[in-house]
Amino acid sequence: MDLELTDRVIVVTGGSSGVGLALVDDLLSCGARVATCARDLDRLEAATSALDGHDPGRLLTMACDVRLADQVDRFIAAAHERFGAIDGLVNNAGQSLMRGFADTAFDEWMSEFELKFAGVIHPVTAARNYLAASDAGVVVNVNAVLARQPEPRLAATSAARAGLLNLTRTLASDLGPEGIRVNSVLLGLIDTGQWRRRFVQRGDDLEQSWEEWSAAIAADRGITLGRLGTAREVSYVITMLLSPRASYVTGTSIDVAGGVGRYV
Numbered sequence: 001m002d003l004e005l006t007d008r009v010i011v012v013t014g015g016s017s018g019v020g021l022a023l024v025d026d027l028l029s030c031g032a033r034v035a036t037c038a039r040d041l042d043r044l045e046a047a048t049s050a051l052d053g054h055d056p057g058r059l060l061t062m063a064c065d066v067r068l069a070d071q072v073d074r075f076i077a078a079a080h081e082r083f084g085a086i087d088g089l090v091n092n093a094g095q096s097l098m099r100g101f102a103d104t105a106f107d108e109w110m111s112e113f114e115l116k117f118a119g120v121i122h123p124v125t126a127a128r129n130y131l132a133a134s135d136a137g138v139v140v141n142v143n144a145v146l147a148r149q150p151e152p153r154l155a156a157t158s159a160a161r162a163g164l165l166n167l168t169r170t171l172a173s174d175l176g177p178e179g180i181r182v183n184s185v186l187l188g189l190i191d192t193g194q195w196r197r198r199f200v201q202r203g204d205d206l207e208q209s210w211e212e213w214s215a216a217i218a219a220d221r222g223i224t225l226g227r228l229g230t231a232r233e234v235s236y237v238i239t240m241l242l243s244p245r246a247s248y249v250t251g252t253s254i255d256v257a258g259g260v261g262r263y264v
């Protein structure tokens with residue numbers, strides 16, 4: 001099936017690793033033109049230029065911290081100037097804070113909220129008029145199962161995720177009349193830079209392989225499918241939501257979590 005993404009212009013924040021990098025790759029494979037950012041431009045360029053079929057004519061890479069409105073404004077303006085349109089926006093950039101309530105300092109709470117909210121508010125504000133001018137404007141916010149099912153080991157991240165899910169529903173109502181669809185994907189535990197960093201920093205059994213370590217985590221968290229997900233498994237779902245074929249899907253969320261969510 002043709003997903004009708006050929007020549008569509010999609011902005012992806014956080015494209016240098018994990019979900020963002022897999023998504024950039026899949027979108028280019030679908031014939032889309034892609035603008036992507038991260039804070040570390042060297043890493044972003046190294047990662048994207050190593051993609052199969054990488055075509056610099058269809059890809060814009062730029063340094064941008066999504067917490068900073070002026071940098072986001074410049075990034076979105078550059079994407080529009082380069083490609084002449086913006087049809088889709090994926091707010092993916094981010095990370096989580098593995099700390100319980102008592103161990104989280106107040107400034108860590110604030111910076112966690114800042115990252116989660118600024119990372120959506122700034123790009124949506126900057127891209128809104130361009131998305132409205134598209135005949136298939138769409139926003140996908142990359143969120144987490146934590147939004148519905150808080151994890152005490154990730155106290156601030158869970159709270160911020162819940163607020164972002166709430167905001168995403170507001171954005172769907174607000175932007176819908178402009179023809180812009182807004183949805184979330186709620187991730188469970190996905191094998192990306194985040195978990196690989198935790199594996200490297202593990203303090204316990206250093207003899208454990210990644211496979212043993214991640215299988216133990218999957219068992220501990222009660223993942224129905226018994227394993228972590230892959231960035232590619234997330235990217236496929238985001239690509240489907242970005243497709244004009246999903247034209248009647250807005251204001252909703254899809255779990256990509258192997259069944260870790262216990263809610264119905």
Ligand SMILES: NC(=O)c1ccc[n+]([C@@H]2O[C@H](COP(=O)([O-])OP(=O)(O)OC[C@H]3O[C@@H](n4cnc5c(N)ncnc54)[C@H](OP(=O)(O)O)[C@@H]3O)[C@@H](O)[C@H]2O)c1
Pocket residue numbers: 013014015016017018019020037038039040041043064065066067092093094095096115142143144145187188189190191192193194195231
């Ligand atoms: N992996 C999981 O299990 C999981 C679970 C739930 C939710 N998520 C969420 O899914 C999204 C993607 O995560 P991932 O696992 O693919 O992470 P990842 O592999 O660590 O990649 C994160 C990307 O975001 C960029 N980034 C981080 N902070 C940024 C900022 N302030 N401004 C611009 N770019 C920034 C990073 O590049 P720079 O560092 O160079 O900026 C990188 O390109 C994140 O929002 C994450 O919180 C992941």
